[in-house]
Amino acid sequence: MIDRRKALASGLAAAVFASPSVAQRRAGATADPRVQTRHGPVTGxxxxxxxxxxxxxxxxPTKRFMPPEPPASWTDTLRAxxxxxxxxxxxxxxxxxxxxxxxxxxxxxxxAGKRPVMVYIHGGAYSSGSGSHPLYEGTRLSRRGDVVVVTVNHRLNVFGYAYLAPLVPGLEDSGNVGQLDLILALQWVRDNIAAFGGDPSRVMVFGQSGGGAKIATLMATPAASGLFHSAATMSGQQVTASGPINARRRTETWLAAMGLTPDRAAETLTAPIxxxxEAMSAEDPILGFGGLYFGPVLDFRSLPRHPFYPDASPVGRxxxxxxxxxxxxxxxxxxxxPANANLTWDTLPARLTPGVMRIDIDPAPIIAAYRRMKPDWTPDQVLxxxxxxxxxxxxxxxxxxxRAKAGxxxxxxxxxxPGEMPSGRRGAFHTADIPLVFDNVDIPASRVKGPGAQGVADRMSDAFIALARTGDPNHPGLxxxxxxxxxxxxxxxxxxxxRMADDPRGDERAFFSMIPYVQPGT
Incomplete structure (x- = not known):
């Protein structure tokens, strides 16, 4: 039987957490919030x-292509x-x-609330983005779930992932310093988040697109072990990292675009940003199209194996x-x-190029399979x-x-x-889940609005909050x-x-499972 006094105390605590602004007013919290971090005081x-x-x-401040270092301490209160x-x-x-x-x-x-901590890692394919996009504004999510929300900036593209290890002594970690930045950020969370009302033993990482891929990579990185306790990836996965040979070929192509031979690679340490x-715009020598890809490298130092090949890494299982x-x-x-709209069965094959499909298959069998599996679909839908x-x-x-195989x-x-694209086309497109998870569907930056949007946001954001709090996304509203x-x-x-479904789009999954998968970019 539950003790009555404990139950009443628990209920009062829940009421306060559900309305933190009331709790702050009762405490007379009118001044700007101030926190003493391990490195110095900050006010917000x-x-x-x-x-x-x-x-x-x-x-x-980073040293180019070198692992990150903790900040120097300060004594004056900094305005954050x-x-x-x-x-x-x-x-x-x-x-x-x-x-x-x-x-x-x-x-x-x-x-001293010991709230769950939700650390968001932004997308941008390892190449672009930051933690300050309006969709990542954490006020509503923090208030909704009584959680601490964190977003992070880190080094990207060549600054975070150029593989100079074989070419410049002392840069052995250069292919993964962007990931090492994230590990340093998670160490900061471990050491400081209690002062912000968070629980360092309940840290969840979540991220969309490249952010999800970064998380999958962290789940195979021994140095990240113990720094987070649950994870969620949204349209972002990393089955394999870039192999060291491919990574070196990309780096040498990048050098050549700057007029540098491999023996002059050290000149990148002082070259203008x-x-x-600009040299990243050179054609990727592995993919054969587009600009150069720079992402995590199987360097057998910080990353000793691929994240999900040949199986799920034991580090994160x-x-x-x-x-x-x-x-x-x-x-x-x-x-x-516009070239991808109003297609016909005659014009569709030209749109299903290798650069779009990223696998070794001709358009004809794809189209034939979809006309058999989805006879009511238009060419636009098939694309x-x-x-x-x-x-x-x-x-x-x-x-x-x-993960299922590993239990x-x-x-x-x-x-x-669905959301709505700037073109007016509607669908559940890449990035559509971000405003739903952050409970930010009504802000100007959101393209997921209208009837039903808030209800979906309620269910999705509460599921992510539940995973952070308990390690299980189930909650009463779902x-x-x-x-x-x-x-x-x-x-x-x-x-x-x-609703739940068993093997949705199973016919499409089965069809493409016959064709070897290569992680885009690797």
């Missing part, structure tokens, strides 16, 4: 009852009210600098994990190009369906199956609820979400009426 601001700290330094600089990248409207090791914290209260970035994708994934990449199932979804299926806990979802097992392949379909 308040937003709708949530304490917000932006641009908190977790690493020292503006986002820190993003890693150098092509494009983007925010401040950029090689001094980019900053993170942001949203918390209901800077007390713009020169290094015990970690409860959500693995998700969206139903019309590639609409997010292709849906704004998006085939590229999603054959390219973007494959890695998620492999990761889920490998590791995984809950799989497919987002079916139909029972079963773990993914073989051969059933149980999957939650998030929509206005969310």
């Amino acid at each position: 601001t308040r937003n709708d009852g949530v304490a917000v700290f932006k641009g908190v330094r977790y690493g020292a 009210v503006d986002y820190g600089a993003a890693s150098p990248q092509r494009g983007g409207g925010e401040a950029q600098s090689e001094d980019c090791l900053f993170l942001n914290v949203w918390t209901p209260a800077t007390d 713009e020169t290094l970035l 015990h970690i409860p994990m959500i693995i998700g994708n969206t139903r019309e994934e590639t609409l997010g990449f292709m849906g704004n190009d 998006i369906g085939a590229t999603t199932a054959g390219r973007s979804w494959r890695g998620a299926v492999i990761e889920a199956e490998e 590791s806990p995984a809950w799989v979802y497919q987002l079916d609820f 139909a029972r979400w079963d773990r993914y097992e073989l051969p059933r392949r149980q999957t939650m379909l998030f929509d206005v009426d969310s």
Whole structure:
């Protein structure tokens, strides 16, 4: 029997946590929130009852291509009210600098609350992005779940993943310093988050696209072991890392674009940032199209094996994990190009190019298979369906199956609820799950709005919060979400009426399973 006094105390605590702004008013919390970190004091601001700290330094100014170092300590209180600089990248409207090791914290209260911690790792294919996108604003998620939300900047593209180890002595870790930045950020969370009201023993990492791929890679990185206790990947997977031979070929192609031979690779240590970035536009020698890919490298130092090949890495098998994708994934990449709309069966083959499919198959058997499996689909639907199932979804299926084989806990979802592209096309496109998980569907940056959107956000965000809190995404507002097992392949379909399904799109999965999968970029 539950002790009555404990139950009443628990109920009062729940009421306070459900309305942190009330708790703060009762405590007379009118001043800006102040926290003493291990390195020095910081003050933030308040937003709708949530304490917000932006641009908190977790690493020292970086040394190019070298592993990160903790920041120097400070004594004066620093104002953490503006986002820190993003890693150098092509494009983007925010401040950029090689001094980019900053993170942001949203918390209901800077007390001893021991709240679950949700660390978001941004996407951008290892090449672009930052933790300050409006969709990642953590106020609503923090307040909704009584959780501490953290977003992170780290080094990207050549600054985080150029493989100079074979060419320049002392740069043995250069192919993975972007991942080492993330490990340093998680160490900062371990050492400091209690002062922000968080529980360092309940840290969840979650990320979309490249952010999910970074998480999958961390789950095979021994140095990250113990730094997080649950994980969720959204349209982002990393079955294999870049092999060292391919990574070296890309680096040498990058050098050649700058007019450098391999024996002059050390000159990149002092070359202008713009020169290094511009050379990334050279054609990728492995893929044969597009700009150069730079991502994690199988260097047998920080990364001793592939994340999900030949199986799920033992380093991360015990970690409860959500693995998700969206139903019309590639609409997010292709849906704004007029050339990909109003197709006919005669014009469709030219759109199913190797650069789009990323696998070794001709268009004809793909089209024939879809006309048999989906006789009511239009050519436009076949383009998006085939590229999603054959390219973007494959890695998620492999990761889920490998975890099922290992008996590791995984809950799989497919987002079916549609958003609207700038072109007007609708579907559950790449990135559509971000505003739903952050409970930010109504902000201007969201393209997932309208009737039913908030209900889907309620179910998705509460599932992620539940995983952070308990290691299981089930909650009272959602139909029972079963773990993914073989051969059933149980999957939650998030929509206005969310429901479980066994092996959704199983016909497409079976068709593409006959063709060897190569991780895009590797």
